[in-house]
Amino acid sequence: DDYSTTIINLMPNDLGVSLISEPLIDDNQPNEEDVVVTIQNYGGTIHENFEVNFSVNGGTPITEVVPGPVGPLESMQYEFDAQAELNDIDDFEIFCFTSLPDDSQSDNDGVTKIIPKFICQPESNCSQGDGIRHLVLEEIDNMTGCGDDGYSAFLDQVASLEQGTTYDMTITTEHGSQYVRAWIDFNDSFSFTGIETVLSSTEIAPGEGPGVWTETLPIEIESDDDLGEHLMRVKTNRDGTVSGNACNGMDFGETEDYKVIIGSVSLLESILGPNDIEVRTLANDQFIFTLDTEVSNDPLIFRVMDTQGRTVVHNWVYPVNGEYTYELDMSYAAGGMYLIRIGDQRAGKITRIAVQ
Structure with missing residues (x-):
């Protein structure tokens, strides 16, 4: 009988980080974050006791040794003992990578993930009565x-x-x-x-x-x-x-x-009504925003801002039966937190979203 087979020629040493699963993108980002990665063996050799690294915003890499083993075409998850320090309102670039000697293909050694801080959360000791009671x-x-x-x-x-x-x-x-x-x-x-x-x-x-x-x-x-x-x-x-x-x-x-x-609340409600912005989060970073108000029939401005205060979306939204609805596609945007404002030059209402 006729038969066919496929032969795959694997490089002997080809190891890399394929995914950064943590830190997650959240609106309550702490100052120190666990770093969890997936390490992929693309080659044909079993690897043990190899180095994996991460850096934040191009700083000095943190290097740790992974016991393994990870076999040919297998992957494994690794959590660093060290944590990433995210101590400001900023977009933090985390780069995770392997450093295998004689790696056959260096362009798949590492991956990058952008982690934003929506708003900084300063750390301090208030256990002795300090602070606000x-x-x-x-x-x-x-x-x-x-x-x-x-x-x-x-x-x-x-x-x-x-x-x-x-x-x-x-x-x-x-x-x-x-x-x-x-x-x-x-x-x-x-x-x-x-x-x-x-x-x-x-x-x-x-x-x-x-x-x-x-x-x-x-x-x-x-x-x-x-x-x-x-x-x-x-x-x-x-x-x-x-x-x-x-x-x-x-x-x-x-x-x-x-x-x-x-x-005053009465002034804000006279312009935009008493209701908050409702957000529906759909798959693939799609969002639907609704502001239900019967007091305004004028067009309002829908604005999206990133963590640096830059406007990334600026459009008019028009009411239908007292309801303002805006469908937002953020699949093209960098992952992170974004601030949403619906209003006019007199007043506005705000909410926030996380883009993965």
Whole structure:
């Protein structure tokens, strides 16, 4: 009988990283991430005790030895003992690769993955009473303990603030000599800049130690600050002024994030209605956004921004029976977090998505 066979000639030494499965792209990216890769043996030799590496943003590679074995045309998963440090609002490029001596084909040694940080999460120690135990600002009335690694996000708590007005923010801490600073991300750029400072670094209970200390501090909203929903960050530091860099960690202190509405809720609702943006996430990075409002019949601007504050989509969206719907294809875009804004020049509503 006739028969046929296929002969595959394998290189003896051909090893590479084919996939970076972790870090995942998430909207709660920690400062230190596990790195997990898939290693593929493309060659015809069993490999043991070989080197695998990763680097972040072109920095010095971390090298570890993989015991193996991994046989010809087989793959294996490996988790690095070291973690990747992602300590800022940025896009982090993680490059993972093997370094096999006499590798027959070097162009398949490694792969790259972009990991964005939506918003930095400074680390600090608040276990000794440092930080914020009670914060009151208009509708926000939040009593908390020490957040994990000194960071907490309370984005379901919203303060309604008016342009051109100064508000009292009352903070209780359980350790004196506590400096406090606050920012509002008026331009929705994923970062807190110096011009977005609404409370300069101010000390609570100077020279005091453990105890219960409460101070009422002024939050200044300028007459031309942008209307709409924005993130607010409140940050403390013991025994020293709070850095103007909202991402810096502290030895002792805490960081808390909230949401504010500039322009009263009634004003925002009169423009865009009371409902939040609804997001449907479909396969292949397809999204459908819906804003249901019966108070607006005017076209609104649909805008997508990346983690650097750059606009990547800017289109008009028109209402149908009081409902604004926008279908967004992000399959072409780099993986990462993106901020969505629907509104006009008077006010807007925000949400965020993760593109894989």
